[in-house]
Amino acid sequence: MDLAAARRAVLQLLGAVAPADRAALLHWMRTTEDFDKFTEDNNDIILKNIADDLRNCLPLETMLSSEHLALQKLQQQPEPTVHVDAFLYDEDCIDSLCEEGKMSRHYCTVCGSHQTASLGFISHSFSLMELKFIYHHVLPDLSGKVLVDVGSRLGTVLYGVLHADICTQGSLLQNADVVIMNNVFEYFLHETEQTRAWEYISHNVRKQGSLLVTVPSLEDSLSGLQTNIQLSTWVEEIPLNYDVYPQKDFDREALEQIHVYKIL
Numbered sequence: 001m002d003l004a005a006a007r008r009a010v011l012q013l014l015g016a017v018a019p020a021d022r023a024a025l026l027h028w029m030r031t032t033e034d035f036d037k038f039t040e041d042n043n044d045i046i047l048k049n050i051a052d053d054l055r056n057c058l059p060l061e062t063m064l065s066s067e068h069l070a071l072q073k074l075q076q077q078p079e080p081t082v083h084v085d086a087f088l089y090d091e092d093c094i095d096s097l098c099e100e101g102k103m104s105r106h107y108c109t110v111c112g113s114h115q116t117a118s119l120g121f122i123s124h125s126f127s128l129m130e131l132k133f134i135y136h137h138v139l140p141d142l143s144g145k146v147l148v149d150v151g152s153r154l155g156t157v158l159y160g161v162l163h164a165d166i167c168t169q170g171s172l173l174q175n176a177d178v179v180i181m182n183n184v185f186e187y188f189l190h191e192t193e194q195t196r197a198w199e200y201i202s203h204n205v206r207k208q209g210s211l212l213v214t215v216p217s218l219e220d221s222l223s224g225l226q227t228n229i230q231l232s233t234w235v236e237e238i239p240l241n242y243d244v245y246p247q248k249d250f251d252r253e254a255l256e257q258i259h260v261y262k263i264l
């Protein structure tokens with residue numbers, strides 16, 4: 001069926017719906033996620049399959065034994081917060097787990113009462129939406145380029161393994177055309193170590209014209225640290241258009257944390 005015939009068929013169907021139900025049907029058509037499967041491309045399906053496979057062999061909390069400081073910082077959050085890996089668990093997945101009683105979006109503020117408050121969620125991986133935004137709308141064609149994902153964790157950004165402290169990888173950083181840094185140090189290192197790591201990054205990510213993608217912004221990451229990094233002589237921020245997804249329910253706030261800089 002071509003587009004014109006499909007349109008006629010939809011209009012005919014709407015014409016056949018009981019008038020009292022038409023508004024409800026139109027509302028459902030505008031808001032439902034049941035149509036997502038028709039717009040998913042093969043890449044979405046591959047990424048979802050990878051997430052399914054990983055989810056089935058990792059514990060629900062998806063924290064690594066080396067991430068003890070991140071666990072400690074989670075417990076120090078002002079509101080009760082749990083780690084829910086955004087690459088492995090999308091909203092539908094969380095809903096199903098909540099229905100099964102294996103996960104909760106709320107916590108009880110007074111034990112035994114019905115008073116509840118929203119539980120904070122934090123993710124140490126990019127979600128599918130953030131990854132697609134970066135690869136489709138932030139980065140240029142990567143053919144022949146060297147991309148380094150600092151702190152690759154589950155391998156959501158880049159499935160390649162080089163197991164080392166980034167502060168020992170100067171030449172890798174010096175040769176990179178694109179460096180991606182998703183909340184690498186904030187939750188995982190003490191402030192003095194963060195300061196040292198950022199100094200190391202700023203000394204080694206120097207290839208003129210290369211790109212540095214960060215979450216959150218460099219200003220935010222460095223604001224609480226005593227570093228000698230001069231952002232204005234190191235990088236220039238490239239403005240991003242965060243309005244690339246037409247759906248109403250996309251997480252714009254998460255995308256706004258993504259920043260890209262050109263190395264000067």
Ligand SMILES: C[S@@+](CC[C@H](N)C(=O)[O-])C[C@H]1O[C@@H](n2cnc3c(N)ncnc32)[C@H](O)[C@@H]1O
Pocket residue numbers: 066067087123124125126149150151152153154155156157164165166167182183184185188189197
């Ligand atoms: C928030 S996760 C990001 C995971 C992945 N890049 C993503 O976006 O889905 C940050 C990772 O950086 C790692 N990390 C922290 N400090 C590091 C260092 N000095 N060298 C290498 N990795 C580091 C952490 O252990 C953690 O696995």
